[in-house]
Amino acid sequence: MKRRFLAVIAAILLLMVITPAHADNGPHGGYAAATDACAGCHRAHTAQGEPLLMAGAAYDLCMTCHGATGSGADTNVVDGVYLQRDNQTEPSDEGVVNRGLKGGGFSYARMDSSWTGTATVAPVTSAHIWNDGAGVVWGGGAIGSGAGDSINLSCISCHDPHGNAGDNNGPTYRILRSTPIGSGSGATSVPDENQKNYTIDDSSGKYFGQSYNSDIFSQLAYWCAECHDRYLAPSGSGGSDSGDPIFAYRHISVGSGCGCHNIHGGPPPTGNPEYAHKPVSCLTCHVAHGSSAVMTGNAGQAPWPDGATSPSGDARSALLRVDNRGTCQLCHDK
Numbered sequence: 285m286k287r288r289f290l291a292v293i294a295a296i297l298l299l300m301v302i303t304p305a306h307a308d309n310g311p312h313g314g315y316a317a318a319t320d321a322c323a324g325c326h327r328a329h330t331a332q333g334e335p336l337l338m339a340g341a342a343y344d345l346c347m348t349c350h351g352a353t354g355s356g357a358d359t360n361v362v363d364g365v366y367l368q369r370d371n372q373t374e375p376s377d378e379g380v381v382n383r384g385l386k387g388g389g390f391s392y393a394r395m396d397s398s399w400t401g402t403a404t405v406a407p408v409t410s411a412h413i414w415n416d417g418a419g420v421v422w423g424g425g426a427i428g429s430g431a432g433d434s435i436n437l438s439c440i441s442c443h444d445p446h447g448n449a450g451d452n453n454g455p456t457y458r459i460l461r462s463t464p465i466g467s468g469s470g471a472t473s474v475p476d477e478n479q480k481n482y483t484i485d486d487s488s489g490k491y492f493g494q495s496y497n498s499d500i501f502s503q504l505a506y507w508c509a510e511c512h513d514r515y516l517a518p519s520g521s522g523g524s525d526s527g528d529p530i531f532a533y534r535h536i537s538v539g540s541g542c543g544c545h546n547i548h549g550g551p552p553p554t555g556n557p558e559y560a561h562k563p564v565s566c567l568t569c570h571v572a573h574g575s576s577a578v579m580t581g582n583a584g585q586a587p588w589p590d591g592a593t594s595p596s597g598d599a600r601s602a603l604l605r606v607d608n609r610g611t612c613q614l615c616h617d618k
């Protein structure tokens with residue numbers, strides 16, 4: 285009896301050792317008593333920005349490590365590429381050097397948005413604002429509240445520099461804040477991934493059909509909708525009026541679609557089987573940071589939710605993963 289009890293304890297201990305721990309990466313959380321991390325971002329007496337930041341504004345600080353000429357992080361979010369440039373040795377599968385980052389990029393991206401089989405480095409045509417500039421948070425707010433209000437957006441609107449941003453101060457996926465700044469009330473804690481992987485699956489730069497952990501993927505839709513509330517649309521929303529004058533009928537953007545072949549999401553039964561059994565999320569069609577997709581005809585002329593017709597053309601690429609409406613065709617195979 286006692287021996288069996290010890291064996292169970294031993295098995296639990298072994299499990300604790302071999303199960304990779306969820307943890308915020310880099311200097312962003314999981315701090316110990318004698319942590320060195322604070323010194324990467326704060327100065328006690330010689331700070332250049334508030335609150336006691338080494339660089340002027342929070343986003344400037346992020347750029348000292350994650351920028352194009354940064355040296356403190358392997359993820360270069362400006363050029364949208366994973367490099368080997370910090371002085372840490374990461375697990376080899378944390379990212380493939382010179383490959384595109386999952387989020388795309390803020391100035392350049394390495395995508396095969398034209399689906400030809402080769403990734404090209406191209407300037408982005410649309411990106412989330414990152415330098416605290418103002419923009420309309422499309423669909424923010426309750427049914428009937430207009431196109432959305434203007435808010436200021438920067439890296440720290442979405443990410444918490446100190447990590448520990450989840451339920452019970454636990455880690456979250458990409459240190460995403462459970463309540464993004466400017467989103468109003470509500471909270472969505474996105475679970476962290478076990479093994480970090482910052483680059484896309486495909487060496488040729490195809491950004492559509494990426495594999496994400498399905499819990500993280502679905503939860504990310506609720507997370508985006510902390511800001512863009514009325515874009516969240518469960519199965520059936522294409523056939524039922526939400527009551528909102530602008531966002532009336534909406535494509536499924538979370539969870540699984542209808543039909544017996546489609547219990548886990550993916551395209552309807554008549555669609556492309558390659559993408560079956562994948563849940564639908566905002567990140568099915570969009571990247572989080574910026575895209576170099578081009579919009580040549582009708583796609584570039586779609587008015588904005590407030591009726592504005594400018595900017596148009598490529599600047600109407602709305603962070604999409606494929607040129608024009610390639611995202612639609614890849615799934616529905618019409």
Ligand code: HEC
Pocket residue numbers: 311312315319321322323324325326334335337342345440444445446
């Ligand atoms: C990656 C950069 C970074 C690191 C590392 C970092 N901070 Fe911060 N810290 C910031 C930024 C940016 C802000 C302002 C935005 C905010 O409050 O989230 C801030 C705000 C603060 C604040 C004021 C607001 C608040 O949250 O209470 C305190 C206190 C603070 N940091 C303490 C620390 C301590 C202590 C450490 C080390 C354990 C640390 N920071 C590590 C970037 C960092």
Ligand code: HEC
Pocket residue numbers: 307308309310311312324325342343345346347348349350356357358359370439440443444445456457458459480
């Ligand atoms: C002192 C350097 C440094 C600064 C400053 C810094 N980071 Fe990081 N960050 C890192 C490192 C190192 C990693 C680990 C991955 C890598 O090498 O790119 C990381 C990882 C991340 C991740 C992924 C976290 C995860 O758990 O997967 C995000 C998101 C991030 N940083 C955002 C930010 C933001 C936003 C700021 C500005 C507030 C910032 N970083 C400032 C060094 C830094």
Ligand code: HEC
Pocket residue numbers: 410411412413418419420421422435436437441442464465466467504507508509510511512566567570571572599600601602603
């Ligand atoms: C903190 C609030 C906030 C969060 C969270 C947020 N957004 Fe946004 N989003 C904005 C604001 C503000 C704008 C308008 C300014 C801009 O383009 O950055 C915007 C713009 C956009 C655009 C249009 C961009 C363009 O230039 O055409 C898309 C598409 C988008 N968001 C998708 C998403 C997706 C997908 C997510 C989740 C991964 C997300 N957003 C999370 C605030 C947010």
Ligand code: HEC
Pocket residue numbers: 343346347350359361385386387388390412413414437438439440441442443458460482567571572573
């Ligand atoms: C509108 C919200 C938003 C803003 C603004 C934003 N991020 Fe992110 N970021 C995300 C999301 C969501 C992901 C996860 C993308 C994925 O896995 O597809 C992410 C991923 C990352 C990663 C992991 C690498 C990657 O590309 O997937 C890093 C590093 C990072 N962000 C840093 C930053 C920095 C630095 C800034 C400011 C220059 C910034 N982010 C601005 C939402 C945002």
Ligand code: HEC
Pocket residue numbers: 518519520521522523535536540541542546549550551552559564568569609611612613615616
């Ligand atoms: C991930 C694969 C996927 C992608 C990408 C996709 N769809 Fe769909 N689409 C679905 C699923 C699943 C449904 C069934 C939705 C439901 O259960 O309500 C659907 C339903 C529809 C419907 C019928 C709506 C209804 O309920 O009557 C239309 C029309 C449609 N999609 C058009 C589009 C267009 C246009 C695009 C590109 C902007 C697109 N789809 C992209 C998977 C996809």
Ligand code: HEC
Pocket residue numbers: 422505508509512515516517535536537564565566567568569570586587588589602604611
């Ligand atoms: C099936 C693909 C698909 C999914 C899923 C999807 N989007 Fe979009 N999104 C688009 C397309 C295509 C556009 C371009 C405008 C259009 O055709 O309506 C767009 C445009 C946008 C815009 C720019 C403003 C506008 O309406 O033109 C925002 C913001 C946005 N999406 C947010 C989201 C958020 C948040 C989610 C998840 C809750 C989401 N999207 C899910 C395809 C998608």
